[in-house]
Amino acid sequence: MADWLTWTLIIAGLFGAVFAFVSYPIWKRPNDLHIFVAGAIALLLLVQVGLGIATAIAGAGPSGNTAEWWLYLITAVVVVFVGTIWSFVDPNKWSLLIHAAIGITIAVMVYRMHQIWFIQIA
């Protein structure tokens, strides 16, 4: 698990959360910019999926539970995609809170993945 990607994802998630909050006084509801932010996070997560597969093929992997690590990653991808689409079913101020929740969740999950990869012992 590459450090640069971990930190980029955590910062992207936290940025997404802050951006959702500061968007409230400006736009009152999510718009295409929030889709771009969520899309960037999704893209980074998919890069992590690719790197995870490449690492597994090379015979390496997390120091902790491999299945747990993949479950976190897949859940993170699902949360970004489904959460973003759901936030546009009825876009309002609470949909911005959804984007904030997605961002914080991704940051926490990627941090947990980092722990499973480097610190946790299976």
Next chain:
Amino acid sequence: MGILKGVSDSEKLTTRSKGFGSFLVVAYGILALAALGRSFIQITSRFEEAPLSYSLSAVSALVYIVALVALLLKGSFWHSVAWVAISFEMVGVLLIGTASIIWPDQFQHTTVWSLYGNGYGFFPLVLPMLGIWWLWKVGKNR
């Protein structure tokens, strides 16, 4: 502008899943996934280590899923189901949270509800409070 304009379809939503409820749906969805994934790993890889904690993880995952479904589906039956699920969740997090402080040796393997959900930023404690407030609020306007 308006990439996801096509998915906008608020008329099909229940009152429970509109407005603040739409955030609750996401919160329950995330906790359901987290609890389900966690209990799946715990039960398949090391169930014998802590059967009590890991069974509780599975129960909490089920409660979150029921609450999520009940928020999304129409009708007063599902409104009642949401009440039952979220009340159960409130009692669960208080009981297990307290029990994990009184008998820490029984809860060395964490569940979503142990120490009032501190492993999840106390969200499992706050969420049922928000859920109960929300069901009470939309229930009045029915």
